[in-house]
Amino acid sequence: MVRFKIRRYDGKKSYWQSFEVPARRGMTVLEALYYIKENYDSSLAFRASCRMGICGSCAMKINDKPRLACETQVLTLGNTVKVEPLDNFKVIKDLITEFDGFFEKHKAVKPYLIRKDDNYAEPKELLQSPEELNEYYVFTLCIKCGACYSVCPAAATLDECLGPAAMTAAYRFCADSRDEGQKERYEIASSSNGVWRCHLAMECSEVCPKNVEPAKAVQLLRRKTAFSILKSLLRW
Amino acid sequence: MGVSGWFRFKGRSLFSWAFTFQRLTGVVLLIYLLAHLTYLSTLLDKTGATYESMIAITVSRQFLVFDILLVLCGVFHGVNGFRIILHEFGIAYEYRKPLLAIFTVIAVVVWLYASYIMYSLTGG
Numbered sequence: 001m002v003r004f005k006i007r008r009y010d011g012k013k014s015y016w017q018s019f020e021v022p023a024r025r026g027m028t029v030l031e032a033l034y035y036i037k038e039n040y041d042s043s044l045a046f047r048a049s050c051r052m053g054i055c056g057s058c059a060m061k062i063n064d065k066p067r068l069a070c071e072t073q074v075l076t077l078g079n080t081v082k083v084e085p086l087d088n089f090k091v092i093k094d095l096i097t098e099f100d101g102f103f104e105k106h107k108a109v110k111p112y113l114i115r116k117d118d119n120y121a122e123p124k125e126l127l128q129s130p131e132e133l134n135e136y137y138v139f140t141l142c143i144k145c146g147a148c149y150s151v152c153p154a155a156a157t158l159d160e161c162l163g164p165a166a167m168t169a170a171y172r173f174c175a176d177s178r179d180e181g182q183k184e185r186y187e188i189a190s191s192s193n194g195v196w197r198c199h200l201a202m203e204c205s206e207v208c209p210k211n212v213e214p215a216k217a218v219q220l221l222r223r224k225t226a227f228s229i230l231k232s233l234l235r236w
Numbered sequence: 237m238g239v240s241g242w243f244r245f246k247g248r249s250l251f252s253w254a255f256t257f258q259r260l261t262g263v264v265l266l267i268y269l270l271a272h273l274t275y276l277s278t279l280l281d282k283t284g285a286t287y288e289s290m291i292a293i294t295v296s297r298q299f300l301v302f303d304i305l306l307v308l309c310g311v312f313h314g315v316n317g318f319r320i321i322l323h324e325f326g327i328a329y330e331y332r333k334p335l336l337a338i339f340t341v342i343a344v345v346v347w348l349y350a351s352y353i354m355y356s357l358t359g360g
């Protein structure tokens with residue numbers, strides 16, 4: 001039996017509740033949460049979808065660390081497992097946090113290829129070498145789980161702060177050889193909520209379940225925006 | 237989350253500790269700078285009597301421990317600050333873990349050496 005201590009919230013008050021779960025080898029925290037929901041308390045609220053580390057729905061704080069519940073083995077965690085919602089997000093109910101703002105920030109950085117020759121009637125193949133792909137490939141692996149944002153000290157004190165995930169998405173497209181929207185994105189990234197808010201705590205890279213290295217992306221984006229501003233100032 | 241978000245250690249890596257201590261030591265240095273300027277402004281009293289009386293409190297054996305802590309703040313802030321500046325623009329990102337360890341060791345060694353000198357100078 002493993003004891004699950006869950007931080008719950010019913011819209012008014014926040015409290016801890018414990019459940020005993022018969023853990024077996026191979027059981028994930030997400031499965032344990034489903035076990036609790038099915039056997040003890042059907043009102044327990046949490047978000048999940050793919051159960052295979054792809055959708056990014058199930059990030060939560062497990063034994064003080066943000067992790068994907070579906071990718072975390074219960075038996076690696078000891079006899080007591082503490083489950084809490086992510087920090088830096090508003091809690092809606094139990095383990096469910098408000099993600100609208102997070103996705104809005106994502107949208108704000110225009111995370112899609114911008115081309116001058118966009119023509120859907122006559123689509124054209126855009127070639128790219130493996131080296132060019134490698135420039136940004138690792139940053140495409142982000143599943144928007146919010147783990148990085150939940151540990152970012154800049155996001156802790158500034159709700160509007162773009163945060164590591166959105167800036168990683170911005171860099172991912174700016175570094176894509178097929179993209180022509182750098183200028184627009186640099187402008188967004190160099191706003192007062194962008195790259196200059198990063199204080200290099202670098203915790204985001206430590207917690208990312210996909211090893212996306214958001215801290216690196218933010219700094220590379222900072223480099224790109226800084227040089228682009230410098231260039232425009234010097235009218236290069 | 238608020239300012240408490242700058243002081244979260246549970247489940248966090250050493251990078252978060254470094255960030256928090258950079259902030260804390262920065263604030264300590266700022267407070268020290270203000271105290272320092274206050275001290276210097278007492279030199280407006282041309283006889284030097286005010287300055288002498290104030291320095292008599294802080295330049296003393298009893299204050300040595302605070303001086304040593306202040307030096308720790310200064311050394312950590314400076315050494316760790318250079319580490320952060322180095323990483324700016326993603327430089328040496330891949331070496332961030334060994335660099336954190338090396339810079340922390342440098343800070344501690346410099347601090348211990350400085351503390352030893354200060355201790356000797358005050359006749360320890």
Ligand code: HEM
Binds near residue numbers: 199200259269315
């Ligand atoms: C060797 C000299 C110094 C170096 C290399 C240095 C470097 C740094 C760096 C890199 C940061 C982090 C900035 C960030 O979080 O993005 C920082 C923060 C800070 N520093 Fe210094 N610093 C030095 C001296 C001082 C002094 C003398 C003071 C006090 C007057 C001071 C006050 C602060 C404060 C209050 C912060 C916190 C603000 C923040 O985290 O952004 N620093 N310093």
Ligand code: SF4
Binds near residue numbers: 144147148207210213
């Ligand atoms: S960068 Fe990593 S931690 Fe951040 S949202 Fe993407 S997958 Fe999650």
Ligand code: FES
Binds near residue numbers: 049052056057
């Ligand atoms: S349920 Fe999709 S990532 Fe965990």
